[in-house]
Amino acid sequence: GAGVSQSPRYKVAKRGQDVALRCDPISGHVSLFWYQQALGQGPEFLTYFQNEAQLDKSGLPSDRFFAERPEGSVSTLKIQRTQQEDSAVYLCASSVPGDGYTFGSGTRLTVV
Amino acid sequence: AQSVTQPDIHITVSEGASLELRCNYSYGATPYLFWYVQSPGQGLQLLLKYFSGDTLVQGIKGFEAEFKRSQSSFNLRKPSVHWSDAAEYFCAVGEGQAGTALIFGKGTTLSVSS
Numbered sequence: 001g002a003g004v005s006q007s008p009r010y011k012v013a014k015r016g017q018d019v020a021l022r023c024d025p026i027s028g029h030v031s032l033f034w035y036q037q038a039l040g041q042g043p044e045f046l047t048y049f050q051n052e053a054q055l056d057k058s059g060l061p062s063d064r065f066f067a068e069r070p071e072g073s074v075s076t077l078k079i080q081r082t083q084q085e086d087s088a089v090y091l092c093a094s095s096v097p098g099d100g101y102t103f104g105s106g107t108r109l110t111v112v
Numbered sequence: 113a114q115s116v117t118q119p120d121i122h123i124t125v126s127e128g129a130s131l132e133l134r135c136n137y138s139y140g141a142t143p144y145l146f147w148y149v150q151s152p153g154q155g156l157q158l159l160l161k162y163f164s165g166d167t168l169v170q171g172i173k174g175f176e177a178e179f180k181r182s183q184s185s186f187n188l189r190k191p192s193v194h195w196s197d198a199a200e201y202f203c204a205v206g207e208g209q210a211g212t213a214l215i216f217g218k219g220t221t222l223s224v225s226s
């Protein structure tokens with residue numbers, strides 16, 4: 001596609017509920033990143049995929065966070081047993097070598 | 113440790129006035145530098161990037177930035193600000209090659225007064 005697409009745009013979850021956030025990167029982009037952006041802060045790295053391989057997950061805040069990209073294109077970020085501190089905007093970005101990183105519009109997660 | 117500092121949390125400029133947003137970085141390797149803009153409820157839009165070559169980089173929407181290695185800075189400038197430039201601006205640093213995550217500053221909020 002022309003850009004990085006994320007869905008849903010907004011998600012309200014009750015505390016303890018599981019959520020799944022989807023990212024559809026630019027076609028042909030090998031690299032895919034997930035970031036978490038808390039209110040009033042800059043984005044913080046969560047995890048990175050090269051094709052279907054998850055090469056870096058050092059930014060995932062807890063084992064409740066899980067990401068996958070099984071066919072090397074669409075990626076899903078899953079958060080289990082959501083807590084209030086998980087409320088944030090989750091951004092997905094894709095890139096190719098030597099170019100910038102293209103970000104999606106993000107998913108705003110609110111845990112109530 | 114790698115880091116990006118944007119010293120100004122909030123800046124207000126008059127429409128038509130010039131703008132400079134500051135960015136300082138700490139990075140062990142040769143940095144690749146980026147400026148992104150974020151409007152409320154939107155994702156990040158790339159304004160410009162520096163990988164190598166000319167240290168004065170031109171971007172979209174009339175923005176430019178200058179890489180100064182000696183000062184570890186990559187300040188963003190615009191000669192004449194428009195009301196539509198009001199947004200959040202983020203400086204980021206990375207290795208530039210695919211597979212390395214960007215490190216972002218905390219952002220500068222730009223307000224434009226008429």
